[in-house]
Amino acid sequence: DTAVSQTPKYLVTQMGNDKSIKCEQNLGHDTMYWYKQDSKKFLKIMFSYNNKELIINETVPNRFSPKSPDKAHLNLHINSLELGDSAVYFCASSPWAGGYEQYFGPGTRLTVT
């Protein structure tokens, strides 16, 4: 069974469009995250939710909006996509917020043309 899953795996879209990425974890973890990995492979945290509550909101354009309908799901909606949004987006989960092991999803490669 896949512990942390994301859909879609690949997403190609044009500038100005709105798109969503979905993430689900079946590990029973309380905390979920979104990371952005750019072309230089740098992993940067964007958001974190603990039990459906937003606890980390890094300096990210407000075109990015996370939503957690329940603690097993964390979705990412992006409005008005820009070329610079092209990256791999990883979802992750951990048992609790803070200093605990995080398990990553397979990633969504977003390409904005």
Next chain:
Amino acid sequence: GENVEQHPSTLSVQEGDSAVIKCTYSDSASNYFPWYKQELGKRPQLIIDIRSNVGEKKDQRIAVTLNKTAKHFSLHITETQPEDSAVYFCAASIRSGAGSYQLTFGKGTKLSVIP
């Protein structure tokens, strides 16, 4: 802000040799230090971690050491094999503005093991 520095950015070793990757962190309250391995096109995978109450941890060919006083930790891979070739990331739990902790990652080390 708080950050994690990782060196070197690239590392080439002969098969069978050892590889060492070093990281430093700035938040004295950091208490958890994981290492991730990311193969090309794959997700980062946790390979080993260490907590601040431990100085060293070993798992078969990989080991991690932590020096809390100097605020640095290292990954050691012995008897390297071609399948060890990947990008390795260190991370440290850093206090976030929300009063909790988040993982801050180093910029990665691309390890190439030459057969």
